[in-house]
Structure formats: structure tokens, C-alpha cells
Amino acid sequence: MTDRPQERETRQRQVVLEELRKVSCHPTAPELYELVRKRLPKISLGTVYRNLERLSQRGTIRKLVLGGTETRFDGDLDVHDHVRCAECGRVDDVENLPKKIPDPAPDMAAGYTILGHRLEYFGLCPSCQQKRRKKRGKEERGDGKEH
Ligand SMILES: [Zn+2]
Numbered sequence: 298m299t300d301r302p303q304e305r306e307t308r309q310r311q312v313v314l315e316e317l318r319k320v321s322c323h324p325t326a327p328e329l330y331e332l333v334r335k336r337l338p339k340i341s342l343g344t345v346y347r348n349l350e351r352l353s354q355r356g357t358i359r360k361l362v363l364g365g366t367e368t369r370f371d372g373d374l375d376v377h378d379h380v381r382c383a384e385c386g387r388v389d390d391v392e393n394l395p396k397k398i399p400d401p402a403p404d405m406a407a408g409y410t411i412l413g414h415r416l417e418y419f420g421l422c423p424s425c426q427q428k429r430r431k432k433r434g435k436e437e438r439g440d441g442k443e444h
């Protein structure tokens with residue numbers, strides 16, 4: 298137990314980081330907040346946001362700026378690409394892609410020196426595929442009324 302603000306902040310940041318590394322779902326700040334709150338019931342959403350920002354500025358975690366509208370966070374710093382569900386916005390890792398897309402030479406890239414690239418796949422996640430199949434099945438059977 299500690300009451301010193303500095304120690305409390307360190308502890309909060311630690312828990313935010315631990316919870317983020319535990320999950321593979323690339324949570325948004327509010328999603329992570331729900332997890333962190335189970336261990337630190339008094340923490341606020343604003344504090345979780347602040348810690349995520351600070352950790353990503355330091356390069357301890359990755360902030361994912363993808364095609365979706367929400368900012369998501371990734372505790373896995375290894376280079377990897379992502380696939381996003383176009384329906385529900387869930388984000389997963391893409392495993393074992395063949396290495397690697399060559400960087401374009403400066404004369405191909407408007408004179409830029411290339412520092413990296415961002416690749417995002419999008420598709421339908423397994424649960425959205427299932428939902429669609431169910432919906433289609435229902436339409437085919439022609440029974441809009443199921444009660
Ligand atoms: Zn989905």
C-alpha cells in the first residue's frame with residue numbers, strides 16, 4: 298500500500314502496460330480501461346488515456362493508426378502487420394507473412410528517404426462471417442418472422 302502520488306502513478310502505468318500485453322485484441326483506451334479497472338477500481342478513463350499516450354511516446358507500446366476511426370494500442374513491438382474487420386472494427390495480427398516488401402528507391406518515391414511503411418489488411422472477422430451466414434440462411438428460408 299502506498300499513498301505517495303508518484304508511486305501511485307508508476308503503479309498505474311505498470312498495470313496499464315501489463316493488461317495491454319496480456320491481450321491480443323489491440324484494445325481501444327475504453328476497452329483497456331475496463332480491464333485495468335478490475336485491478337485498480339479507482340482509476341479513471343482519463344488516466345488510462347494519459348498513460349497510453351505516454352507509453353507510446355516512449356516507444357514502450359505501439360499506437361495503431363489504422364483505417365478505422367478508433368485509436369487502438371498494441372503491446373507487441375515486434376514488426377508485424379494487422380488485419381481489421383470492416384464490420385465490427387476488431388483488429389488482429391497477420392502471422393508469418395513472407396518477408397518483405399522492398400522499400401522504393403528515392404527516385405520512385407518523390408525523392409523521399411523511406412523510413413518504413415504501414416500495411417493494413419481488411420476483411421471480415423470469423424464472428425462477423427458467422428453472423429452474415431446466419432442472416433443469409435434466414436433470408437434464404439424466407440422466414441423473416443422467427444417468433
Ligand atoms: Zn467483425
Ligand SMILES: [Zn+2]
Binds near residue numbers: 323
Ligand atoms: Zn498487433
